[in-house]
Amino acid sequence: MLGIEKIHHIAIICSDYERSKRFYTEILGFEIVAETYRQERQSYKLDLSLAGQYVIELFSFPAPPPRVSRPEAAGLRHLAFQVADIEAATAFLQEKNVITEAIRTDEFTRKRFTFFSDPDGLPLELYEK
Structure with missing residues (x-):
């Protein structure tokens, strides 16, 4: 093993x-x-x-050469961070001029999440615990 x-x-x-x-x-x-x-x-x-x-x-x-990250390119899809309050976290990012997608609900876990990007376009996710 x-x-x-x-x-x-x-x-x-x-x-x-x-x-x-x-x-x-x-x-x-x-x-x-x-x-x-x-x-x-x-x-x-x-x-x-x-x-x-x-x-x-x-x-x-x-x-460094650019890496394709969207839409649905092969390889690392995204990096997710857990947060306690997705609305507060999203509001904080938006105050810092970070664009976020609308908050959605995962159809399987029923947990809420949203996506945003780092300065190079790496997809990042906030996932509410």
């Missing part, structure tokens, strides 16, 4: 490091664990945590 215990982290490559750093820290509320500039790769690596748990590695590289 492989023995996977949990997801360790999610790696995201951004096109504008400072813009994405502000988005993930100032808007989404992730905390910086470490920030490293790798001169040989001309790349930043930003380690981010949520509630003390290491979650995201944010990378920058010179001129």
